[in-house]
Amino acid sequence: MTAPVADAGSTAGSAARPAAQETGDQALAIRNALAAVSAGLAQRFDSDPDADIDRLLQARTGAVDTQVRAAWASCLPVDAPLALFAVGGYGRGELFPQSDIDLLVLAESDAQLAHGEALAAFVALLWDAGLPVGHAVRSAAQCTQAAADITVLTAMLEARPLIATVEDMHALQVATAPNQVWPAREFFGAKREELRLRHARYEDTADNLEPNLKEGPGGLRDVQTLRWMALRIVGTGDLESLVAIGQFGADELATLERERRALSRLRFGLHLVAGKREERLRFDYQKLLAERLGHVDNADTLAVEQMMQGFYRSAALVLRIGERLLQRFEEQIEGETAPVVIDHAFELRRDYLAARDPQWPRDAYDVFSLFAVWAGHDAVRGLHSQTARALAESLSRVPAFQQAEPALRERFIALLRGPHPVHALERMARLGVLGRWIPAFAKVSGRMQFDLFHVFTVDQHTLAVLRNLARFASGIVDERFSIAHEVWPRLRKPELLLLAGLFHDIAKGRGGDHSELGAEDARIFCSTIGLSRADTALVEWLVRQHLLMSVTAQKQDIADPEVIHRFAGKVNDREHLDHLYLLTCADIAGTSPKLWNAWKDRLLADLYTATRLALRRGLEHPVAGIERASETRDAARAMLATLGFGDDDVDQLFERMPEIGFQRSRPDQIAWQAASLRGVATGETRVRARAVGEHAGALEVFVHCQDRDGLFAAIVATLDRLGLAIQQARVLDGPNAMIFDSFEVVPIDPRCPPGIDEVEQRLAAVLDGPLDRIKPTRRTQPRHLRHFRIAAQVGFDTLDDGRTMLSLVCTDRPGLLADVTQAIRSEGLRVHDARIATFGERAEDVFQLTSTQPDGRDGALDETQQEALRDALLACLEGDR
Incomplete structure (x- = not known):
């Protein structure tokens, strides 16, 4: 290792450099001595959980001091006009096992020139001994100049003398004094x-x-x-x-x-x-x-x-x-400045909210009043430090809600109904009040979940959900949530949704189903603080069912009328649907900044709209497939008419499309696909892509081509190579053995999404060539995924329509879907639908599959085929990539 040179050195020196052999021996001695100290400190750290950490840090600092002084003595003459200081963390006396050793040599310019070679030898000796030394050689004047960089000054503020006189110490203090710099x-x-x-x-x-x-x-x-x-x-x-x-x-x-x-x-x-x-x-x-x-x-x-x-x-x-x-x-x-009086209890001091009574707070009601006044003056800089300290010292006066007086419970409800209720809840959480008021919240404060799906602690996730709800309440249109601003004004009592958000994850970490346990907590809380039975029941239901809409949208085919009918039956009315939709959006977006995307926005909006229609029709009148197809056909025809398509053109295009598509697709999708087929000959390949929402890189991809073995696997592998993650896939068979596949995709790296033209051209080129040469990309597994291993689970269910549903749960990794589709292809099976869901490190994918039956038609997989596919998938998932 090459030793660094001083920032002001020389080409000659008066001290002779130690002989190479002596230097090597001394470096080895220093290394061994410090290794022994480090081993001893590690043993003390491991053996005594109550060991004073400051003593360990000081012991390491002292051991390094001894060796640094010894190295100095071997390289510099005793009478050299140089001073040595420890600075930074070393100067503070806090040396952790791998901390840097920061040194400052204080010397005037002539001394720097005279002893430059000796100083270089000193630093080299420490580096050879394995010490990570950072050093500077400066005169007092140079210290003042260097201190113009506040980071340099900060390090020197904690200078501790190793080899220095009182005069040296005074010189350094003067050089860095406030009247000189900063x-x-x-x-x-x-x-x-x-x-x-x-x-x-x-x-x-x-x-x-x-x-x-x-x-x-x-x-x-x-x-x-x-x-x-x-x-x-x-x-x-x-x-x-x-x-x-x-x-x-x-x-x-x-x-x-x-x-x-x-x-x-x-x-x-x-x-x-x-x-x-x-x-x-x-x-x-x-x-x-x-x-x-x-x-x-x-x-x-x-x-x-x-x-x-x-x-x-x-x-x-x-x-x-x-x-x-x-x-x-x-x-x-x-x-201080003259205070501005707000009311009899509070005032502003330099724009900080402060209690006027020196004995504040006299009871918990005073505490809740503070947050009410704060919410009403939301632009203040914060809470005055004296009031904040008084609040901290009086937290024990805040009772749990079950022991509180009715007036205090009513005060809390008033907070939820007043201005900026989410800001009030955030402040109560941050300052420790919310955990006293709701003890269950204190238990999840700082609680993490060791996975990649929940990127925040439970309490911080809960507050993020509440902040999302506050955005919906603001009335400002957020393009990320296409209809949330329309739904929020219909809420009868918005505070009920805030309570559901507050309690939805409050039972995490207790064992059992956190939704059920949290619902019971919510019921007890709401009934105790005086909410009506109906309001309590709504909050309880929302907490119990807060995952229902997300699971339905991401794991089931919401274009299937039966799925919509079942979901509407669980929701039961428009009020429950409105609340659940908003809570679901806020929950998903509050789980991870990367989790919410255009696909999820549209998926939930589509489920909300379809369910609202089902509720309006009445649950005793489920939407029949034929009726839905007719409505979709008429709506798509009207859209095409605005684009200049005549009725005859539309009829011809619709005849080329699969009938089931009119039941499973939205009118705008049908119109877009039909328009894409204009001028396309029978048997000709056509690939089209379009942006979805306002999210960069989110696309809907439509593929129309001749059906053949391995087609789905080739499309998936190509999209993967393009850096696109598939969120949903629908595979439909049209007339003349042509397929109508559609894919919802988002970029793996949002910073560099592929363009629409690139996607269309690359896919079209692949589909017009031999498919056997298209293989999944091999990628290195990201570091963070190595620590989260989920045992692969493969399940099969036979559906009423003669298909087999494959359910797959496993550890996510780059190229997973491409590998899975290759395994399905290797078994000679066809994919008809795919629902792709990723939750942190956990992938939960669902496919609808068929196999060719003896009579040539597609049908469900038999037990032998299921076992063969299971083995192929497990080999793919558990194999060494």
């Missing part, structure tokens, strides 16, 4: 903006699947930032000093220090497990770290979920306390 006001503003941008990089939440312990919101960097600000503004990085001057509460300090130690313990263990400098709690390490920390799986919660819940709760508290201290720093810099 006065307190500018430093605070820059650091606060730096914190904001850093949080934004992590989507302003610590509740990610693979959070960053150091840089993420609520991580160790947040604690360090508070110390840096204290150093610049107050003159001390010791937060205990802030307690003495009234800037910080003793309870706040105790909480912050407790959570810092918890985060530090996680980071120490992560470095041990990773064996390298790693700050992200990646899936690669989560299970290993949970085991190393002593967590054990239980009936309801995996060990890794227990560990992660601890992290999320620590991060939330760091964020909460950090907000208060930042505000106090701001007050100290800018000073």
